[in-house]
Amino acid sequence: MSVANQPTHNAKDPISGVPGGTTYLVHEICDNNDKVIGYEIIPLKVVESSADDQLSYNLNGAPGSIDPTAGKTGSEVIVTSEVPDWEGHEFLGWSTSEDSAFADYTAGDHYTLTAGDDILFAIWKAKTPQYTIEKSVANEGSGEGGTFKTGETINYKITVTNTGGVAYLDPIILGDSLVDLGGPGVTVESNLSGAADFSNATLQGLLVGETVTVSYSYTVKATDNDITNAVTANGEKKAEVTTEVEDAPALTAVKKLVNEGTGDSGMSSNPLRYQQSAESGTASQRAWYPG
Structure with missing residues (x-):
């Protein structure tokens, strides 16, 4: 009919x-x-039918889920703007292959729906554990231009920062060319936990976003020239800083006659006696000996 x-x-x-x-x-x-x-x-x-196809998203190991994008077979849809999150991994984008190392699609790209299953897989790159080390001088000496004099204290700081975006789990053994970092007088502070896990000059790893500051001091000796001080981590030199030391005053030798003969014009057959001084500022050393 x-x-x-x-x-x-x-x-x-x-x-x-x-x-x-x-x-x-x-x-x-x-x-x-x-x-x-x-x-x-x-x-x-007769009206156009509702969506009869969809683009699905597989997070490829990451937790959570993302709603599919609806459309009709043969039509274009927009790839989702939602960004999945997986601790320790960087999201690169989407691919039609779950084993791809590169992303074929990113948020806002166009995708044409097919008659079969349309699935995009999240592509991830594992973050690499890494850290940086910086060394600095936290004070100035009393000499010209902030130089240090003999007997003055140089305050050093070592800053260790996790820059990898993932926890650094291996221990970091710190060393200094002047000071035993496993000895007394060394303080350690973390921006996350207050007191970092540090003993025997060893930092027991770094959390994500953690910065640890190691502080200590060194007293300038009379024999020191400009001090180039290096810090090492696990035996490798990581950073160094040079501190200027003010030169000590030069020594001046002074020789004086301290006796005279009994003859004419002080002449004598007896040995003459001299005093020799090595003077530096107000300090002096004296030695007596015959001429």
């Missing part, structure tokens, strides 16, 4: 048509014995 030359359908048949047109549903009316006793014709306006 047809109505006005339009296609008609049984109630059990799928209904389709040209979007914007009209089709008709013929509904059979039956008695208790399933005998058709009449028909009901129902006009239907």
Whole structure:
């Protein structure tokens, strides 16, 4: 049966048509014995069907989930702007292959839906544990331009920072060319935990975002020239700092005659006695010996 030359359908048949047109549903009316006793014709306006396809997202090992992007087969959809998170990993983007090392799609890209399963896999790069070390002088000496004099104290700071975005679990053994960092007088502070795990000059790893400061001092000796002081980590030189030491005053030798002879003009056959001084500032050393 047809109505006005339009296609008609049984109630059990799928209904389709040209979007914007009209089709008709013929509904059979039956008695208790399933005998058709009449028909009901129902006009239907044909509209474009709802989404019948979707783009799914596989987080490829990461926790959580992202809702699929709906669309129609053959149409373009926009790749999600949601960014998954996985501790210790950097998200690179999306790929149609779960084993790819590179991303084929990123947020906002266009993807054409196919008749099959459309799945994008998250692509990850594991973050590498790493750290940096810096060394600095935290004070100035009393000499010209902040130089240090003999007997003055230089306050050093070593700053160790986790820059890898993942916990650094291996121990870091610190060394200094002037000071035993495992000895007394060394203080250690963490920006996260207050007191870092540090003993026997060994830092027991770094948390994500952690910075540890190791502070200690050194007293300038008379024999020191400019001090180039290096810090090592696990035996490798990582940083150094040079501190200027003010030169000590030069020694001046002074020789004086301390006795005279009894002859003319002080001449004598007896040995002459001299005093020699090595003077530096107000300090002096004296030695007596015959001329």
